[in-house]
Amino acid sequence: MIQPAVSGAAVAALESDEGDRRSGWRQLLTHQITGPLAALVVAIVIFSVTTDTFLSAGNWSLIAQQSVVVGTLALGQTLIILTAGIDLANGAIMVLGSVVIGKVALEGSPLLALLLGLLVCVAVGALNGALVSAGGLPPFIVTLGVLTAVTAGARLFTQSQSYPISNGLLTVLGDGPTVGGFTITYGVMLWVGLTVVLGYALSQTAWGTRVYAVGDNPGAASLSGIKVKRILFGVYIVAAVVYAFAAWQALGRTPTADPSGYSTSNLDSITAVVIGGTSLFGGRGGVYGTLVGALIVVVLQNGLTQAGIDSLYQQVATGVLVVVAVGIDRIVRRRQSR
């Protein structure tokens, strides 16, 4: 369940060459990242043909930059969805973090501001985690409540004002080297770096195995000796640390700490996770798919805007893609359970 569908070496060794080849194909086709990657490639081909500017290095560096905030939020979201949870509050936690950083940095040191932003994000994440794990409450309800309260909290804290950010440390993630017209910001590097670290933790460590086990079947996980509540709580904390990075990313992207910004980023992050092939039922998926999912969401927005298509159709396209992704997940699960 943890690894993609078809296991490999022992079976392959016994099969004929043809069977071996077929198994390889099947493995490729059923790998969870194949679908999202194929969708991304199709979108890229369509936009490259229909617009002159889509495939340029400048536009691709833009797509990467436009993906970082939602993409980073979606990494934390992936961890929570892998445990069969959902986090509706992640965007609000990030915005709270960014306005805390912005307001503290007005008079205090930027480093202190970043640390306080991290602390606030982790505190809210811990609250979510405690209510879900120790309290046994449904994540949907817990994070819905926290979303409402934290959104209002950020506005009360700032009196609905936004703070322009000019400090170098706070906006450094928006800078970066340019190679051949392609600017790789430190924010993009951080996003990819976090993906690799979380990807390693999920696939190569005991902690990762436990996260999948808890999401797949908490009862069985508990019987096999896994401390389910501790794993759940930990996942919400790790996700909150990732959201704090997203808050820093947001200041690098848009040097303004704005309490009304990123209001749909929670849903965008869920969209990225789902399109990326992670199952909303838990226990299946991973962060690399999410990275591709976030790119698909942004490629659609960017490409359709460039093609001069109404923004509302962009939302229709994204919505259809989500339903298709969930439908495919359902079919795959059904086949695997046969």
Place this chain on the structure above:
Amino acid sequence: MKIALSTARAARAGIAAVALSSLMLVGACSNSSSGDTSSGGDASKDVTIGIVELNLSNPFFATLEKNTEAAATSKGWKVMKAEAKVPGDSATQVTAIENMINKGVKAIVLDPANPTALVDVVKKARDKGILVVTVNATLTPIDAADATFATDNEAAGELIGKWAKAVGPADPQIAMLDFDLSDGPSKGRHDGFLKGYGIADGDPLIVGTALTQGTVDTGQQQMESLLSAHPDINLVYTINEPTAHGAATAIKNLSKNPVTIVSVDGACSGVQDVKDGVIGATAMQFPSKMGTMAVDAIAAYLADGTKPQSGLNDSGSVLITDKPAPGLDSQDSTWGLANCWGEK
């Protein structure tokens, strides 16, 4: 099966939570009275009015609500308040007005989230003898409310359109960053800008349009995508100043040409952007004047039944720019900073 059961349970819990939060909202909007009756006469002691605003995340609406409330309490009235939760959230406003009718308010000041969705509930209120005036935006038809006190958004858009034509680039490549055009003020500004510039929707000079949420981040993102497709854009219309600020960040990062940005609002942060040369010109609105005009109209109605003039009563707009155009009245950013709204 287990998953299905737990999903059903979660769904039930979700419905329960939504119902509970709606009840809390109803409760919240029923009890925001100021209780301050000291400054009014005896006749004003029992007067309660309702204020129904849009989402307070936007400082414009927060300023409008605060000023309207202050004007009302200075007359010794009690105030019931309610706000939409997100842009376009007319359902919360309908519920709030129903509660206000039940509570027996004498008048309602409404900033409608949607021009048509509130028409029925406003009629119910007016049938009970409650004076309903709208501020900031109008209902459709406009006489569905007793009167409207708002910026003539088309006139505001026209001001920046005319300025852009006079002072902006000679070989314009125009981008338009809108908010949902079913929103009255948004459509008014859009149409006004085009009228002032002397072009129509679909004109080849408009090389790109995009919808934003009226926020810094969405302004930046959409401007980036438009610039990527049309690097020669040199004139940008924006729905409001946060959008303009975001667009300016995108332009700073991506555009090689000088780009002129125009906007509408007159918030202090926006006027500061005019002073800093980030925004070329903005049309300032006067939310405090809207609130005062609405409260004065209610006071006249309560005193002797005089109804305000039906239709749009313009609270005015002033062009703010540091590059005045000949023949076009404007004020500079210093005047703007002295008369702006929101935090300085």
